[in-house]
Amino acid sequence: MLTQVAEGVLVHQSEFVQSNAVVVQGGSGVLLVDPGLTGAELECLADDLAGLGQPVVAAFSTHPDWDHVLWHPRLGEAPRYATALGAATMRDQLADPATKVRIAEHLPPEIHGQVPMDLLGLLIGLPDGTTELPWDGPVVRIVEHRGHAPGHAALWIEDRGVLVAGDMLSDVLVPMLDTDDDADPVEDYLAGLRLLDAVAGVAAVVVPGHGSVGGAGQVRERIDQDRAYVQALRDGEEPDDPRIGPSAQDGWDWVVGVHEWQVQQLRDRSGARPSSA
Ligand SMILES: [Zn+2]
Secondary structure (H helix, E strand, O other): OEEEEEOOEEEEEOOHHHEEEEEEEOOOOEEEEOOOOOHHHHHHHHHHHHHHOOOEEEEEOOOOOHHHOOOOHHHOOOOEEEOHHHHHHHHHHHHOOHHHHHHHHOOOHHHOOOOOOOOOOOOEEOOOOOOEOOOOOOOOEEEEOOOOOOOOEEEEEHHHOEEEOOOOOOOOOOOOOOOOOOOOHHHHHHHHHHHHHHHHOOOOEEEOOEOOOEEHHHHHHHHHHHHHHHHHHHHOOOOOOHHHOOOOOOOOOHHHHHHHHHHHHHHHHHHHOOOOO
16 A cells, blocks of 8 residues: 655555655656565555556665565566665675575565565666766655665655655664674764754655654654664663663564664674774
């Protein structure tokens, strides 16, 4: 089911981790961001778009994680863009034939065997430094930053006041730092949040990769919440964060495990790092 969140902007939510696909209506069809998860959901999305009479004319993946790079034949053959680094990272991963097998094997039980893998990750990298998505529709600005994943980008649809945040600004997931590929994920994450700060005053809607869509007041609130969490990690303090507190929504207690794992990762890294003078 597509839900309108702003004029010409609709969201299709997956049951799995409340993953949000975003549809932006343009002149000759729609832009589709991070299409979604299971085969049944992708078919449902394709049905909804057919109902609107709107073909997919362009797509964008916010970052090269499996849940953001899926596709279904019924969505057609539009170019699927990502940042240059995002697409290159995906291409490197797929160069190893074991990657898809590993992703499929590690899918959580509730979606195991239900995620179409054939067209996973076939992305076109936009030239480095591209600031606007090439398509026939409202201007979509690409806000690239490190911190969560290589080549991660938020999209800012200024005319509609919509910030598509990728895997940031979630009300259910704490910031997940890229402790694998990023030399300084904490500072990079904070720098990414500063980039989003620039639109916080004017954005009317924020669509996170996972979680609920937020209204105007929540853009600033979520940026501040993510920043406080990352700063607490940096400073070795226990974050006072509702997403990992006793009030966390039912079924989301595993986020505490993610948090504890990150604390450990950062601790291991700082221990392994040669002491700086
Ligand atoms: Zn995700």
